[in-house]
Amino acid sequence: MGIPSLTFRAWYEASFGVQAWEELDKIPTLMWQDYLIWLRRVLNSPVRNGVHLRDIAFHKDGLLTLTVQTGSVSETILCRRLVLATGRDGLGGGYTPSVIKEIPRKFWMHSSEKLDFSTLRNRHVTVIGAGASAMDNAATALEAGAARVDVLIRRKDLPRVNKFTGIGSMGVVHGFHALPDHWKWRFLDCVLSHQTPPPRSSVLRVSAHKNAFFHLDCELLSCSAHSDHVSITTSQGVLDTDFIISATGFNVDLSLRPELSSLAPHIRFWKDRFKPTAEDMPSGFENQELLNSPDLGDGFEFQEKKPGSCPLLHFVHCFCFPATLSHGKVSGDIPAISEGAERLTRHITQSFFVEDCAIHYQDLESYNDPELSGDEWMNTPLPAR
Ligand SMILES: Cc1cc2nc3c(=O)[nH]c(=O)nc-3n(C[C@H](O)[C@H](O)[C@H](O)COP(=O)(O)OP(=O)(O)OC[C@H]3O[C@@H](n4cnc5c(N)ncnc54)[C@H](O)[C@@H]3O)c2cc1C
Secondary structure, eight states, rough: OOOGSSSSHHHHHHHHOOHHHOOOOOOOHHHHHHHHHHHHHTTTTOOOOEEEEEEEOOTTTTTTEEEETTTTTTEEESOOOOOOOTTTTTTTTEEHHHHTTTTTTTGGEEEOOOGGGGTTTTEEEEEEOOOOHHHHHHHHHHTTTTTEEEESSSSOOOOOHHHHTOOHHHHHHHHEEEEOOHHHHHHHHHHHHHHHOHHHHHHHHHHHHHTEEEOOOOOEEEEOOOOOOOEEEEEEEEEEEEEEOOOOOOOEOOGGOGGGGTTTGGGOOOGTOOOGGGOOTSOOOOOOOOSSSSSOTTSSBBBBBSTSSOOOGGGGEEEEEEEEEEESSSSSHHHHHHOOOOOOOOHHHHHHHHTTHHHHHHEEEEEESSOOOOSOOOOOOOOOO
């Protein structure tokens, strides 16, 4: 909100000193939570924890009826707008290759799932992927005493250049949304085909261990489960392992989001109206992640696949990572999420005013609070000629 004293830096410097800020590398997760709790307190934000959205229904008055659950207690909330700020996997979940999903669950997990890493002590762990999640999980397994960690990387090299962050500017933040479709597509096709490098310090956190092994150009082909281990067939040969961590990203899959089931059939995706040409895909492959992006309006609102089929869909705003193709990187990553939030709230404010214009007009007509009392001047006839 442009208030410097509310930033993480201001909070951190006030709590731990300027010197500590200079020395800080990454913000520990729990400290980030401490900051958010402080922010909530000083802003007096009405945040409720432990509340699950279960269902969205359309109320006859043009309102949305939300069914939410807190513990075992269910309640309904009526609202005019709903903002889904549901994160990286907001419209789906973790993506795991089918060859892994076919083996028993005790042998694998997705990197975003919770795991007691002490259970990996003295075990042989294989991590699939080369992003930040892969490195964090590999390092945590090693630090928890894993006997050996193999990181299988499909590419011939680790991604080294952070393309989109590299060209970051206010132009990108505010201008991406105004680009014609094929330019939006080309920008993100380039970003995704180069991928985002894992942080250097995270890679070093893994490679510092003698029992950590990086295998490049090593594609996962199949897995077969035995009684106490899994054999992974790769393009480089076979590897036996005790446990697989699939750090293979996230995808849009509304079937994983039962709370959105009433909206799902109506939501328009890019694949419903945009067909990239060869020129739009210098990388040469039709990117499924982009095709599955929701096709959002100016205020991050969902749009209907078939116009008129579900008008209240426009009252649900998708302020999570899958909005990136429509709006740029303003709904997920910290650097520009404030600008995204401002775009969203301006749109909602504007649409409330437009919807309620008759009431505002009535207010205008009935408003009668004088700023002059009439004793400030005297009416004078024109001088005689
Ligand atoms: C491994 C990894 C590393 C990352 N590193 C960075 C980084 O260094 N810098 C950066 O800027 N970004 C990073 N990101 C991106 C990160 O996801 C975002 O910056 C940040 O977490 C987004 O905040 P958010 O509030 O939008 O989403 P989240 O923090 O994901 O919060 C979404 C919330 O929605 C809740 N929710 C979902 N469904 C429901 C439901 N039905 N009912 C109720 N609640 C629900 C979830 O429980 C969750 O609390 C990283 C992401 C990953 C996976």
